[in-house]
Amino acid sequence: MTFKSTLLSVLERILAPLLSPILTYLALKKMGILGMNQRNAEFIAQYNPRKFYPLVDDKLLTKNLAIKASIAVPELYAVIEIEHQVVHLEKMIAPYSSFVIKPAQGSGGDGIVVIVGRRGPNYKRSDGILMHADELKHHVSNILSGMYSLGGHPDKAMVEYRVEFDPLFREISYQGVPDIRVIVFKGYPVMSMVRLPTRLSSGKANLHQGAVGVGVNITNGETHFGVWQNHVVEHHTDTGNPISGLQIPDWERLLTISASCYELTGLGYIGVDLVLDRDKGPLMLELNARPGLAIQIANRTGLAPRLALIKKRCAQQKESIQSRVAFVQKTFVHQPLW
Amino acid sequence: MNTKRHLLMLVGILILIGMWIFFYKVKILDLPLSPYGVSQVWTIESKIDFDATTGRSAKVEFFIPPTQAHFHRLDENFVSRNYGVTTDLAVDNRLSIWTIRHAPKTSQTLYYRAQFYFDEAFQGPNLSNRGITGRYLYTGAERAAQQTIISNARQQSVDSLSFATNVVKNLNNPDDGNAAILLNRDYSNANIAITAAKLLKGPTVEEGPNIISRLVYGFTLSETEVALQDIPLQIYLGIYDTEHGWRYIDPNSARVGLPPYFLIWRYGDQTPILGVEGGRNEQLTFSAIKREVNTLNVAQEEALQDHSILMTYSLFNLPIHTQEVYQVLIMVPLGALIILLLRSFVGIRTFGTFMPVLIALAFRKTHLLDGIILFTLIVSLGLTVRFYLEQLKLLLIPRLSAVLSTVIILMILLSLFSNQLDFQTGLSVALFPMVILTMIIERMSIVWEERNAWEAILQGIGSLFAAAIAYLAMSNLYMEHLFFVFPELLLVIIAIMLLLGCYHGYRLSELIRFRELIKKHDI
Structure with a gap:
C-alpha cells in the first residue's frame, strides 16, 4: 500500500462520519424531497x-361547503352542539343502524367511533367491541368538552353515514x-x-x-x-x-x-x-x-x-x-x- | 425576494445597533466581559492637622492627585466641617483650597479621601512641558563645583537622559567634594533632586544644559500590602524632551522610571505640598487601604461618574428586587433561541413550543439532576392519577382541575418528605410552574392514548432534553453576565432568530427519516 492510499483511507475514516450527514442532505435535496x-x-x-x-379545522364547515359545491361527501345524519342534546342522542340515531360519530374539530382521526350495528341497548363498534348507549353518550360529551379538538376548545359532534368501503x-x-x-x-x-x-x-x-x-x-x-x-x-x-x-x-x-x-x-x-x-x-x-x-x-x-x-x-x-x-x-x- | 432583502436589512440594523452599543460599553466604558474580573481599588486618605486661632480666618492650600496614567479616580471627597472647598487645575496639578472665616476652635483636622483603581492600559492626559522656572546662579566654590559636575556629566553622556542620570550619580557620590559643596552635605532625596534640577537648567541660557526638569511627589501603593500607614512622600526628578516626553529618575539610585503603582500627588518644585494661612504646626499624613472589587462595579461607578447616558439607563439602576427578576427574564430569549435551534435544525419534538424554557427556568433553582428527577417524579405520579381519573369518565375541565390540584398535593407531599429526609432540593419543587406541569400531564396522556406510550415518552424525554440544554445555556455564568451587563445583545439574538427563520433546509431528524429513500436509491 502506498503512502498516499493509506493517507486517503485514514482521511476517509475521519471524514466519513462528518460527511455522511452532508451527503445525505445533498442527496435529499437532489431528489427534491420536501422538508418540514x-x-x-x-x-x-x-x-x-x-x-x-x-x-x-371544522369538518362541519368543510362538509357544508362541499355540499354547496356539490362535491360528494358522506351524508350528515345529525349534529350535537350542546351538552343538553346528548340526552336525545339515542332518538337522533334511531333511524340508522350503522353510522360514524366524530368530533368536528378532531385531528388525526382521534375520537372517531364507527358503529356497524346494534345488539339491544348496545352498539357494536367496527372492531367488534360492544358499547352501551351510556358509553356512547359519554363519548359524545367528551367530544363536546373539547377532548379531541386542537387546543381543547369546545367542539361539536357529527353523526354521519358510515362508508361501506x-x-x-x-x-x-x-x-x-x-x-x-x-x-x-x-x-x-x-x-x-x-x-x-x-x-x-x-x-x-x-x-x-x-x-x-x-x-x-x-x-x-x-x-x-x-x-x-x-x-x-x-x-x-x-x-x-x-x-x-x-x-x-x-x-x-x-x-x-x-x-x-x-x-x-x-x-x-x-x-x-x-x-x-x-x-x-x-x-x-x-x-x-x-x-x-x-x-x-x-x-x-x-x-x-x-x-x-x-x-x-x-x-x-x-x-x-x-x-x-x-x-x-x-x-x-x-x-x-x- | 423583496421581503428577503427587507429581512436582511432588519437583521443588519439589529446587529449593528446591538454590537455598536456592546463595543461602546466594552471599549469606552470598560465594562468587563467576564464576571470574574477583579480590580484593585485603593482608598487614599490624607489627613491635615493644624492649629488655628479661634475665631480667625484660615485658608489651606493642598495639592491633590492629578489625573494620571495607570490610575482611574473613582470617587473623591473632602471631609471638612464648616470649610468651603474649591478645587483648581494648575498646570498638570490639582489644587484644593479650604477656607473658613471663623475657625471654631484651635485644633483643626481636614481630610481628603479618594479612591483609585489600577488600570495598566490607562494612558492619562497629555502633560505640559512646564519645568521648574527660574535659574540659580552659584558663586565662588559652588560655581566651580557646578562647572566640574556638568562637564563631567557631559563627558559621560550622549543625551539629556544620560546627562541627568550622571548628574544625579555624581551628586550621590559621598566621596565627591563638589557634590558635597553643592548639597551642603544634605544627601536627602529632596535636596539631591532639587539640586540636580538646578544643575540641569544651568545658570544662564547660553551656558547651561537647558534641560527642562521638575520634581514629582507621590508614593508607591504596595501591591502586596493591604493597609499602609504614615506613608512618606517620595520625590523623583522628571526631565523632559520633546522626543520622549517626561522621564523620571530616582534621585537616590539614579535609576530611570517610576516604580510600579506609583501614585503621583503633585508635579512641581521644592515648595511644600501643603500651605496653611492663619494656622501653624501643620501636619500632613497619608494612609492607604487596598481592597479587591469586582471589575464590573468599578466600571459602573466610573461610567456613572462620567454621566454616561448608557449607564444611567442600565439595569443596575433598578431596585435590587427588580434586578433579580430581570436577571432571570433576560435569559429567556437565549433559551428560546436554543429551543428554536433544537426544533427547526435538529427536529426534537417537545410538548408545547416554549414549555421547555419554563422548565429550564425551574431548573435554575432545583439544579439539573435534582430538577430532572423531581420533574419525572411529579409527571409520572400525575400521569397515574390522570389515568385513574380517566376511568371515571369525567369531562375535560373538571378532570384538568382535579389533576392540577393533585399536582399541587404531590408537590406539598414531596416537600414534606424531603424536609424530613433533610433533602434540601426537594423543597424547591414548589418552583416548578404547576399549571405547566398539569398541561404536560394532560398532553402527555392524550399522546399516550392516541398515539402510543412510546411517542408520549419520547416527547417527554425530548422536552426534558431541550429544557436541560436550555438550562445549561441560560445558567452559564458568562452568559448571565453578558446578557445582564449588555442587554443590547438581545437585539443580536433577535437578529439570529430572524436569520434562522430563513432556513428552509432539512432538519437533522429528517435526514434520518428519509434515509431509507437514499439507501435504496444508492443500491
Whole structure:
C-alpha cells in the first residue's frame, strides 16, 4: 500500500462520519424531497392564509361547503352542539343502524367511533367491541368538552353515514376504513397515497399512528409500494398481502373532487382525504391544511420538483378543474427513484 | 425576494445597533466581559492637622492627585466641617483650597479621601512641558563645583537622559567634594533632586544644559500590602524632551522610571505640598487601604461618574428586587433561541413550543439532576392519577382541575418528605410552574392514548432534553453576565432568530427519516 492510499483511507475514516450527514442532505435535496421547514415556510405559510384555517379545522364547515359545491361527501345524519342534546342522542340515531360519530374539530382521526350495528341497548363498534348507549353518550360529551379538538376548545359532534368501503382494499386493511390522501397544490393534485389501517394504528388511517401508506401513480390510480413507520414495505404488515398493482376505480373523478377542493377553501396547499364507497364512489372526508411528508416515502418521489412546476404554471395561466386534472395526468408520470 | 432583502436589512440594523452599543460599553466604558474580573481599588486618605486661632480666618492650600496614567479616580471627597472647598487645575496639578472665616476652635483636622483603581492600559492626559522656572546662579566654590559636575556629566553622556542620570550619580557620590559643596552635605532625596534640577537648567541660557526638569511627589501603593500607614512622600526628578516626553529618575539610585503603582500627588518644585494661612504646626499624613472589587462595579461607578447616558439607563439602576427578576427574564430569549435551534435544525419534538424554557427556568433553582428527577417524579405520579381519573369518565375541565390540584398535593407531599429526609432540593419543587406541569400531564396522556406510550415518552424525554440544554445555556455564568451587563445583545439574538427563520433546509431528524429513500436509491 502506498503512502498516499493509506493517507486517503485514514482521511476517509475521519471524514466519513462528518460527511455522511452532508451527503445525505445533498442527496435529499437532489431528489427534491420536501422538508418540514421548507413545507412550513414556502408552502403552508405562503399559500395557506390563516383566516381560511377554520374552514378545514371544522369538518362541519368543510362538509357544508362541499355540499354547496356539490362535491360528494358522506351524508350528515345529525349534529350535537350542546351538552343538553346528548340526552336525545339515542332518538337522533334511531333511524340508522350503522353510522360514524366524530368530533368536528378532531385531528388525526382521534375520537372517531364507527358503529356497524346494534345488539339491544348496545352498539357494536367496527372492531367488534360492544358499547352501551351510556358509553356512547359519554363519548359524545367528551367530544363536546373539547377532548379531541386542537387546543381543547369546545367542539361539536357529527353523526354521519358510515362508508361501506370498497372491497378493493379488504385484503390489505386491518379493520377501519382505508382512505386516499391527495396533496393538492393551487388546485393541482400533485401526489397521492392510500392509507391502510393496521393493528398498530388500531384501525385508524393515520401514518403517525402506524397505518401503512401506499404510493399511488397519480396519472392512472395504480398502487405501488408502501411506507410503514418511515420504512419501505411491499406487503401489508398485518395481512401480509402484497399492496402493489391495485387499480383504484373512478380515479379521474377522484382527482377532480380533490382538485375542486382548492376552490372550496382558498387554501393553496392542502391534503384532501377521500374514501371509496362501494356504492357511492369516491367521497371527500376532510381537508388538512398541514399535510404530512411521508407521502414522499410512499411514492419514492420528492414533492419539491412537482410543486415548483405547478408554481411556474400558475404564474402563467389560470385553468379549469378539468384541464388541471388533465395536466397532472399527462405530466406527473410516475418515476419512482428506484 | 423583496421581503428577503427587507429581512436582511432588519437583521443588519439589529446587529449593528446591538454590537455598536456592546463595543461602546466594552471599549469606552470598560465594562468587563467576564464576571470574574477583579480590580484593585485603593482608598487614599490624607489627613491635615493644624492649629488655628479661634475665631480667625484660615485658608489651606493642598495639592491633590492629578489625573494620571495607570490610575482611574473613582470617587473623591473632602471631609471638612464648616470649610468651603474649591478645587483648581494648575498646570498638570490639582489644587484644593479650604477656607473658613471663623475657625471654631484651635485644633483643626481636614481630610481628603479618594479612591483609585489600577488600570495598566490607562494612558492619562497629555502633560505640559512646564519645568521648574527660574535659574540659580552659584558663586565662588559652588560655581566651580557646578562647572566640574556638568562637564563631567557631559563627558559621560550622549543625551539629556544620560546627562541627568550622571548628574544625579555624581551628586550621590559621598566621596565627591563638589557634590558635597553643592548639597551642603544634605544627601536627602529632596535636596539631591532639587539640586540636580538646578544643575540641569544651568545658570544662564547660553551656558547651561537647558534641560527642562521638575520634581514629582507621590508614593508607591504596595501591591502586596493591604493597609499602609504614615506613608512618606517620595520625590523623583522628571526631565523632559520633546522626543520622549517626561522621564523620571530616582534621585537616590539614579535609576530611570517610576516604580510600579506609583501614585503621583503633585508635579512641581521644592515648595511644600501643603500651605496653611492663619494656622501653624501643620501636619500632613497619608494612609492607604487596598481592597479587591469586582471589575464590573468599578466600571459602573466610573461610567456613572462620567454621566454616561448608557449607564444611567442600565439595569443596575433598578431596585435590587427588580434586578433579580430581570436577571432571570433576560435569559429567556437565549433559551428560546436554543429551543428554536433544537426544533427547526435538529427536529426534537417537545410538548408545547416554549414549555421547555419554563422548565429550564425551574431548573435554575432545583439544579439539573435534582430538577430532572423531581420533574419525572411529579409527571409520572400525575400521569397515574390522570389515568385513574380517566376511568371515571369525567369531562375535560373538571378532570384538568382535579389533576392540577393533585399536582399541587404531590408537590406539598414531596416537600414534606424531603424536609424530613433533610433533602434540601426537594423543597424547591414548589418552583416548578404547576399549571405547566398539569398541561404536560394532560398532553402527555392524550399522546399516550392516541398515539402510543412510546411517542408520549419520547416527547417527554425530548422536552426534558431541550429544557436541560436550555438550562445549561441560560445558567452559564458568562452568559448571565453578558446578557445582564449588555442587554443590547438581545437585539443580536433577535437578529439570529430572524436569520434562522430563513432556513428552509432539512432538519437533522429528517435526514434520518428519509434515509431509507437514499439507501435504496444508492443500491
